[in-house]
Amino acid sequence: MxxxxxxxxxxxxxxxxxxxxxxxxxxxxxIVYAVRAGLSAPAVLARTQGNLxxxxxxxxxxxxxxxxxxxxxxxxLRELTPWRGSSVDGASACASLFLLVAGxxxxxxxxx
Amino acid sequence: MSGTIEVAVWRGGADGSLRLYxxxxxxxxxxxxxxxxxxxxxDPTLSYRFACRVGMCGSCAMTxxxxxxxxxxxHVRNVVRRGKLELRPLANLPLIKDLVTDMTAFFEKxxxxxxxxxxxxxxxxxxxxxxxxxxxxxxxxxxxxxxxCGVCYASxxxxxxxxxxxxxxxxxxxxxxxxxxxxxGNRERLTAVxxxxxxxxCHSHRSCVERCPKALDPTGSIAGLKRATARALLRREL
Amino acid sequence: MSWRARNHPSYWAFVLHRVSxxxxxxxLPFHFWALSTAITGAARLDAFLDxxxxxxxxxxxxGLVILLAAHLTGGLRLxxxxxxxxxxxxxxxxxxxxxxxxxxxxxxxxxAL
Numbered sequence: 283m284x285x286x287x288x289x290x291x292x293x294x295x296x297x298x299x300x301x302x303x304x305x306x307x308x309x310x311x312x313i314v315y316a317v318r319a320g321l322s323a324p325a326v327l328a329r330t331q332g333n334l335x336x337x338x339x340x341x342x343x344x345x346x347x348x349x350x351x352x353x354x355x356x357x358x359l360r361e362l363t364p365w366r367g368s369s370v371d372g373a374s375a376c377a378s379l380f381l382l383v384a385g386x387x388x389x390x391x392x393x394x
Numbered sequence: 395m396s397g398t399i400e401v402a403v404w405r406g407g408a409d410g411s412l413r414l415y416x417x418x419x420x421x422x423x424x425x426x427x428x429x430x431x432x433x434x435x436x437d438p439t440l441s442y443r444f445a446c447r448v449g450m451c452g453s454c455a456m457t458x459x460x461x462x463x464x465x466x467x468x469h470v471r472n473v474v475r476r477g478k479l480e481l482r483p484l485a486n487l488p489l490i491k492d493l494v495t496d497m498t499a500f501f502e503k504x505x506x507x508x509x510x511x512x513x514x515x516x517x518x519x520x521x522x523x524x525x526x527x528x529x530x531x532x533x534x535x536x537x538x539x540x541x542x543c544g545v546c547y548a549s550x551x552x553x554x555x556x557x558x559x560x561x562x563x564x565x566x567x568x569x570x571x572x573x574x575x576x577x578x579g580n581r582e583r584l585t586a587v588x589x590x591x592x593x594x595x596c597h598s599h600r601s602c603v604e605r606c607p608k609a610l611d612p613t614g615s616i617a618g619l620k621r622a623t624a625r626a627l628l629r630r631e632l
Numbered sequence: 633m634s635w636r637a638r639n640h641p642s643y644w645a646f647v648l649h650r651v652s653x654x655x656x657x658x659x660l661p662f663h664f665w666a667l668s669t670a671i672t673g674a675a676r677l678d679a680f681l682d683x684x685x686x687x688x689x690x691x692x693x694x695g696l697v698i699l700l701a702a703h704l705t706g707g708l709r710l711x712x713x714x715x716x717x718x719x720x721x722x723x724x725x726x727x728x729x730x731x732x733x734x735x736x737x738x739x740x741x742x743x744a745l
Contacts, residue, residue, distance in 0.1 A: 285589035289627045292594045292620060296714070299707050306704050310697070314738065323678035327670060351657040358654060360590070361555045377657075384664035391671035460634030549637050597650075598713055600642035617714045 283371060291353050298350040305343040330392040337393040344385030352378030399474060401428055403440065404482045408489050412480070413437075425458050425465035425473065429481065429493070442493040449607070452543025456493050457482040462548040464607050484548040500544050503560045508586045509567035512579030522576045534573035537566050537615050539608050546602035546612055558591040562602035562612030565593055569615035572622055584619075584626045593619035641724060645706055652703040659696060697738050705731035 283291075319325060330336045356374035359365050365373075397419040402412040415432050426444055433440040444454040449467040456465060459473050459480050473479065487495035504510075515522065524531050546562040547553055553561050560568075568587045571577050587593050593616045602612040626632040669676040683689065709727035 283590065285585055285592065285623075286627060286632055288589040288592075288594050289623050289632060293624050293627070296711065299711060303704060303708060303711075306700060310700070310734075310738065321681055321684075323670065323674040323676075323681060326677065326681075327674055347660065351653075351660065354653050355657060358650065361552070381657075381660055381664070384661055384668070387671070388664045388667035391668045394671070457634075460636035462637070551638070597646055598642065598710060599638075599646050601637060601640070604640050604642070605637070613713070614717075620714055 291356075294349055295353045298346040298353075301342070301346040302350060305339070305346060308339070309343065327392065331394070333393065337389060340389035340392070341386060344382060344389060348378045348382035348385060351381055397477065399428065399470065400478045401432065402478070402480045403429075403432065403493070405440070405492050407491060410489075410492075412482075419470075423470045425463075425468045425470060425479065425481070426454055428470060428479065429465060440493070441491045450541070452541045452545075452607070455484055455543045455545050455548070457484060457548070462545040462605055464543065464545070467607065484544055486548050486550065486553045487544065495544075497544060500547055500561070500563070501542070503564045504542070504567060506586060507560045507564035507568045507592070508579060508583035509564050509571065510579075511571060511574065512577055512583075514576055514578035524575055528575075530573040530575055533618065534570045537570040537610055537612075540566055540610055541608070543607065545605050545607060546610075549601040549605040551599055551601065552595050552597065556590070556595055559595045560587065560592055562596075562616065565596070565619060566610060566612040566615040569618050572619065581626075581631060584623050585632055587619050588623040588627075588632060593623060596620075645709065645724070645727065648702055649706040649710070652699040652706070655699055656696070656703060698735050701731055701734040701738065705734065 316326065316329070352374050355377050356370060359370050359374065398416045399419055401415045401417050403415060404410060405413045415436050417428050417431050417436075420427070426447055429440070429442050430444075433442065442454075442456070444466060445451045447454070447466045449464060452464065454465040455462060457463075458465065458468055459475060461473075462484055465481075470479070481493060483489050483493045483495045487497060487500065490496050526532075526535075540563055542563060544563070546566075550559075550562055552559050565587055568583055571583060572580055589595075596613065596616040598613050598617070600613045603610075603614075606612070623632060666680050667677075669680050684693065705727045708730065709724065
């Protein structure tokens with residue numbers, strides 16, 4: 283990967299980290315509240331179904347996570363295994379895409 | 395003081411082994427004294443480096459009981475463990491013989507990181523005026539005391555995981571030049587230090603900071619390069 | 633490279649950050665799958681949530697929360713290190729205190745104590 287591309291990856295990693303710092307905090311507070319109020323499917327769905335704010339929040343949260351995890355996985359693979367080159371870049375991108383699709387599917391499933 | 399120290403010293407090349415020597419204990423003794431005693435009194439075939447022996451040149455750097463350090467500035471009393479010392483060459487560098495490593499790659503990476511001053515002016519112009527308390531000059535001054543001893547490079551895990559990684563010393567030097575207002579080579583320099591062979595491979599382990607005998611902060615310098623390269627990229631200057 | 637050379641707080645912080653990140657990344661697909669059971673209706677999600685009430689699962693959840701708190705606070709420390717000019721001990725203090733308080737608070741609130 284070129285110096286420019288690697289620099290972009292660094293920017294993406296730190297920018298998504300900043301987004302996630304806020305999103306994770308909101309998420310943890312939500313979960314704590316939800317668990318105390320009694321965790322059940324109807325309770326969860328009452329909160330998320332038809333709620334565009336929660337949908338929007340989770341779509342952004344998942345996007346940031348998918349990018350952040352993908353860049354992180356690529357770094358770990360390249361440093362701790364002999365895997366190099368465009369194939370490890372491709373595999374990491376696939377992992378990102380998989381997380382994105384799975385996460386958005388779940389978010390939409392809770393909204394609809 | 396009538397005891398002896400059992401000193402295990404690496405002998406040979408990469409396929410060599412540790413050999414044991416018994417060295418008399420002294421009241422005040424550095425590890426360099428120990429190595430010198432071995433070479434002069436016990437085994438003249440031992441190869442090792444030193445020069446100034448007073449902590450100015452960095453030539454005597456080697457691994458003492460697992461940690462990279464200058465032997466001339468290491469008191470035996472501070473590192474000996476149950477009467478034993480273990481001496482190995484610096485890590486992350488090809489071994490020539492015994493305690494002597496090939497520093498070529500270390501200095502070659504300095505060049506690759508564009509760690510050399512590129513003048514903007516020539517001698518026909520007036521002197522450059524650089525305010526000593528400006529942020530840039532303070533950042534540069536904080537890093538220029540590096541004497542290229544290799545201790546940080548030998549202590550860096552990323553160097554051992556990623557053979558192309560420029561390393562803390564070369565990147566620290568690049569950072570001092572990025573902050574030198576007289577320098578004209580920053581476009582090429584920032585391109586040279588960006589990427590996975592450059593500053594973006596650093597994960598802030600800070601082993602370099604832990605081990606630097608001059609208390610420099612290569613991790614901080616590399617963080618500066620991360621900011622500078624990101625800024626340059628966003629301004630389409632990379 | 634000896635383990636003695638790696639035996640200092642910034643290195644442990646790195647190991648914690650990397651391990652927690654990896655484990656969270658491995659956990660996420662399972663988390664998304666569990667939530668997506670809601671697509672087929674509340675009943676499947678409810679059945680899954682019932683399953684999570686087992687003590688071992690609660691313990692694992694607590695572990696995950698701790699990993700998340702550790703990765704978050706370690707990450708904040710790294711962002712401070714890379715973007716601010718704080719000396720190292722201050723950044724570690726941020727990470728440590730935030731991490732402890734977050735984890736303890738969560739443990740209590742999740743009624744795992």
